Amino acid sequence: MIEIKGAVKNYEWGGYHYLPTLLDSNEENDRPVAELWFGDHHSGSSTLVDGSLLTKWIELSPEYHLGKRLVQKFGCRLPYLLKILDVRExxxxxxxxxxxxxxxxxxxxxxxxxxxxxxxxxxxxxxxxxxxxxxxxxxxxxxxxxxxxxxxxxxxxxxxxxxxxxxxxxxxxxxxxxxxxxxxxxxxxxxxxxxxxxxxxxxxxxxxxxxxxxxxxxxxxxxxxxxxxxxxxxxxxxxxxxxxxxxxxxxxxxxxxxxxxxxxxxxxxxxxxxxxxxxxxxxxxxxxxxxxxxxxxxxxxxxxAGRPSNDGGIDYIVPADDFRLREYHLEKGQTLTTPDENGACIWFVLSGELMLGSQQHYSNAGSAFYQRPGEVNVIHATSDVLLYRASASIA
Ligand SMILES: [Zn+2]
Known part of the structure; x- marks a missing residue:
């Protein structure tokens, strides 16, 4: 999995505290922070940690980064866009x-x-x-x-x-x-x-x-x-x-x-x-x-209503194949082997701290990751964690 950074949107209706706190940002909040985008939409692509655009990274090799079946069904871009919103007005x-x-x-x-x-x-x-x-x-x-x-x-x-x-x-x-x-x-x-x-x-x-x-x-x-x-x-x-x-x-x-x-x-x-x-x-x-x-x-x-998934998560299934949301509540000390999905996923840590097994990489609330198809990772919860995963339905 690679870490990605959300694209920040400063719309007038946004709040001043929720998203900056979630992102642990020290910037002065003189402008409202309304949305955080995780995905490859051309109006606000996420970035990799080196600052390059997720859009460009996916374009380098769409089948490798998105998965063959996902490309066949939805084309050479992510079918979904994940956002965190803070609505003040x-x-x-x-x-x-x-x-x-x-x-x-x-x-x-x-x-x-x-x-x-x-x-x-x-x-x-x-x-x-x-x-x-x-x-x-x-x-x-x-x-x-x-x-x-x-x-x-x-x-x-x-x-x-x-x-x-x-x-x-x-x-x-x-x-x-x-x-x-x-x-x-x-x-x-x-x-x-x-x-x-x-x-x-x-x-x-x-x-x-x-x-x-x-x-x-x-x-x-x-x-x-x-x-x-x-x-x-x-x-x-x-x-x-x-x-x-x-x-x-x-x-x-x-x-x-x-x-x-x-x-x-x-x-x-x-x-x-x-x-x-x-x-x-x-x-x-x-x-x-x-x-x-x-x-x-x-x-x-x-x-x-949420439905239990076979790996301990909760699925929110709606009649749109473009996206699926799964929620995981991990207790401190628990591990989760990320499922071998057929398409790309985006993970978002809402609260708590975790470590990614293969990378010895600690992450906390506000972090997001991109998982390529077929990639298997082990997540260790180093505190109680609330975690969300976005994926598509390619069945
Ligand atoms: Zn709407």
Whole structure:
């Protein structure tokens, strides 16, 4: 196994402490640290310890570094991308495409020579995502059923006109309608709600279990950054608000609108950066594309249950072959012989210390390793260790 270093992403919504602490970084944290990427995506490749790019290393000999079967199934790059996220402020609401939609969208935007800032398709791959909460975690995930949405909207006097629209139009046409509202109309609907609850929010009197809390939190950012009010604020009331306890796992398939609101997580996804935005953003919203690829059927959010693997780990299996997440809890003194997988794996040490048998190399929390196909290593836990492994399904 070789050690790899994650690519750091300093997005505005990130936190200041979690990732620098995990990485034991002494750098001044004047910029938020939002994401750490482990993989070979061209927008943020991991590096080897000598600073060279993992992307280049894989390109030198794809079959040797990725495995023949993995190359046959997914091509000459890692099929997955592993990230650690620290969400301090709500992200934009977003939807990811299917493979077919991504291929068509990417080709179309290339032909039309769309400005990079307005592009939804940065590659031709789908981006199903799995997240595992590393803390209490809150997110918006899919649409509520209409009865629940009506109940939420009806709580606020000035939103009552929306209730009728929502019931008559159905979710899809309602979303289309609110994204066509002029800002002045959004203001007359939303400003009274904002003013009514501002002091309660500021005095911590609204619980995080209420959609209103996240509405007010999103408003804080919009006001601070002097952004116009955005129909994404209405989306908060018609989407499922999901609380995920530490260790809980959620899967987001193509078409499911979602937004991370607060907390830390591990994200494992297909190796893509294709995002169609759906509000709570100052970035470009392609409403036509959004209506085309979003799944407007209401859903009941579920937690993905882990299954014991034959080597003492826990597998989180989802209907995407591009990635598998396995979790290992090792006790101090325990050893783990890393399985003889058919494709490349990335290992991430979340907590504890371990030693790699063949290399006498000590590693602690925040470390990551790349394992070539067929490689067998022995991991010795020198303290209690929590370890994650990303791989692909090539069956
Ligand atoms: Zn996403």
């Amino acid at each position: 709500p992200l934009s609401i977003q939807v990811h495409p299917t493979i077919m939609q991504a291929k068509q969208g990417y080709a179309r935007e290339m032909v039309m020579n769309v400005d990079p800032g307005c592009r939804s398709y940065k590659d031709n791959n789908h981006k199903p995502e799995l997240m595992l909460a590393l803390s209490d975690f809150y997110l918006l995930h899919g649409f509520r059923n209409v009865t629940k949405g009506v109940y939420e909207l009806n709580k606020y006097q000035t939103l009552k006109p929306l209730v009728l629209m929502y019931q008559e139009l159905g979710i899809k046409n309602f979303v289309s309608a609110i994204f066509s509202l002029p800002v002045s109309e959004l203001e007359s609907l939303l400003v009274p709600v904002i003013e009514q609850y501002r002091s309660a929010y500021l005095q911590n009197e609204i619980s995080k279990s209420q959609s209103l809390f996240w509405f007010m939190r999103a408003v804080q950012r919009i006001e601070r950054e002097k952004m116009p009010l955005d129909a994404g604020l209405i989306m908060i009331f018609i989407m499922n608000l999901m609380y995920v306890p530490k260790g809980g796992v959620v899967y987001q398939n193509a078409g499911i609108p979602h937004a991370y609101l607060e907390g830390q997580n591990i994200e494992l996804m297909a190796n893509s950066d294709n995002v169609v935005r759906c509000g709570l953003t100052s970035k470009h919203i392609d409403i036509k594309e959004l209506l085309l690829i979003t799944d407007f059927e209401p859903i009941t959010p579920t937690i993905v």
